[in-house]
Amino acid sequence: MKDLNDGGVLVVGCGRMGGALLDGWIAQGLQPASLWIEDPHPGDRLLALAAQGAHVNAPRPARPAVVLLAVKPQMMAEVLAGLAALPADVPVLSVAAGVSLQQYGAALGDRPIIRAMPNTPALVGRGITAIIGNDHAGPGHLALATRMFSAVGEVVALEAEAQIDAVTAISGSGPAYLFLFAEALEQAARALGLPEALARQLARGTVGGAAAMMVASGRDAAELRREVTSPAGTTAAALAVLMRPDGLPDLIAQAAEAARDRSVALGQ
């Protein structure tokens, strides 16, 4: 990331995703003084970065090394209108759900543009980000994006832009599904009569421990599930409920479809 110190990085929108990426880049050697950050609501983190030399809501550099767009999709048209004067060789990365490469191209002209779909585990360096570039994004631009998102976790390159709506539904929104599962497990513990603090500790420890085990072992989720399930035991009794025809797998499929459809709609 040190090479970006030369031209600097312009970040437009610095909430949860933009902020997580900034933290990752700074941890990898990007100097705060090489950051230009625009956000109408600078919070404590941005003010602290400004105190370390970052340029917050300051005049833009004439030719940043790269631009990151991390505003909500609904704000994107307004933000793109303000970027029309950016030199044509400056690559633009965007993490916005739904906004298409064609839409960026229409607003920003022929230039390297890369759509990325990260997720919030990036906040702890455990994100997974999918990237796809337009026709002007060459191997060097994709390598740059890969390096930038690798600062906060894994990166996968997509074969086609059409895949990104499904990716958004799975890994972009997916952490929320897991958190909901943890909430439900905690509520179930309460319903079974356990005290609140214990219910929370058991739910967090179980979801966090199972996720860590799946990653550390590299083994199949189905195989790990079978190992918990003793014949005619307690887990089998629970799974018989969860795996009913309209049970958890079916619900997750429906939820992912709804998220995918919303991603498609955001791009229209």
Ligand SMILES: NC(=O)C1=CN([C@@H]2O[C@H](COP(=O)(O)OP(=O)(O)OC[C@H]3O[C@@H](n4cnc5c(N)ncnc54)[C@H](O)[C@@H]3O)[C@@H](O)[C@H]2O)C=CC1
């Ligand atoms: N939160 C998530 O799990 C993920 C979010 N994304 C995408 O990341 C983008 C940002 O999402 P979050 O960080 O969650 O939202 P956020 O609401 O935390 O951050 C958005 C930031 O943009 C700022 N902003 C609003 N108008 C602006 C403008 N005109 N110029 C500059 N900044 C402006 C806001 O003040 C806010 O700080 C969205 O497009 C979303 O689709 C992508 C993957 C995962």
Ligand SMILES: O=C(O)[C@@H]1CCC=N1
């Ligand atoms: O909910 C959203 O629209 C964004 C995109 C993926 C996760 N959060």
